[in-house]
Amino acid sequence: MNVLTIKNLSFNYPKLSILNDISLILKEKSITAVLAPNGTGKTTLFYNILGILKPTKGQIYTQECDILALKPELRAKYICYVPQEWQSPFNYNVVDVVMMGSTRKMRIFGTPQYQDEKKALELMEEMGIIHLKFQGINEISGGQRQMVLLARALLQDAPILLLDEPTSHLDIKNQALLFRELKKQVDKKNLSVLINIHDPNLVNIYADEVYMLKDGKNFRNGQVNEVMNAKNLSELYGLEVKTGMIDSRSFVYVY
Incomplete structure (x- = not known):
């Protein structure tokens, strides 16, 4: 079942186009990663979902409602959020x-x-x-x-969780602890997770599906084991990317 659908979403600043006709589906009890080079609109996409920014065009909806039409206090019934950084x-x-x-x-x-x-x-x-x-x-x-x-x-207690670069300042131990807890909560709470992330190896290990964005547009998407290959990653980042296998699991590296 699809719990969140983004359809033909665009966002422009007055003299700068950031997102162009982005479409994305988040499925129930899944972890879906958004993978893209720096500066390609990942956080902007989240801000549109959260209502911090207003899309130039497009739709964001659940099975129950049009997310874009909701006030913040009602949107919080459906979506919770972990920012990349939070200073109290x-x-x-x-x-x-x-x-x-x-x-x-x-x-x-x-x-x-x-x-x-x-x-x-x-x-x-x-x-x-x-x-x-x-x-x-x-x-x-x-x-x-x-x-x-x-x-x-x-x-x-919202069914959809957004995480914006949650591991950017974490060592390998804390990355593992965070994702293990996340996987456990997905199963326990029927949670659906959309995560912005830079590390393709964390995508390979923990995500179910991945959406690659390039130049503010959909580039590739699908199940991780189908999309996270050397050809797609090399085109995404503009350099030669290699993939290999360890214990029947794919990993990504460059040199």
């Missing part, structure tokens, strides 16, 4: 940051209730970050911060 102006306790994910269910001037804190603590326990609950968000490592932001998004 205050050194909130980690548990308070996680509980921010429950605000979409509150009325104006509402405050978190006991049940909100209980759900947040249960989720943190499950994700292995409960020991951080009373630490300040500005005092923890980058890897820990990304897990906290993932927990905040998951507490929102």
Whole structure:
């Protein structure tokens, strides 16, 4: 089942075209990667989905509604988001940051209730970050911060999760921890994930489908094992890319 459909989406700044007729389908209980060189509109695409930017033309919809027609508080029912970077102006306790994910269910001037804190603590326990609950968000490592932001998004209980370059500042251990938790939550919550990412090897390991963008346009898309080949990757990046196999799994390299 398709949970999110993007159809012929374009976005232009006054003197600059960024996205041109982008189409994309996100399937239920899947991880779909958006892979593209720097400066080709990956984050701009996310900002259009989130309503931060307004498309020049095109459609974004779920089975239930037109996403572009929704106010932010209603859009939050369907889509949650983990940004590439997030700086807190205050050194909130980690548990308070996680509980921010429950605000979409509150009325104006509402405050978190006991049940909100209980759900947040249960989720943190499950994700292995409960020991951080009373630490300040500005005092923890980058890897820990990304897990906290993932927990905040998951507490929102939206069926679609957007992640914008979540591993850009993470070492190999924290990359693995983040993706393992992500795969677990996809199965548990029937979650569908759309992820912007630079590392083709992480796409090979963890994603189900991939959309390659080049010059702001659809370039190639399909199942990872069909699309992530040397020819497509070489054309995408404009240099010779090699692929090989380790333990029956494809990997990408250049030299």
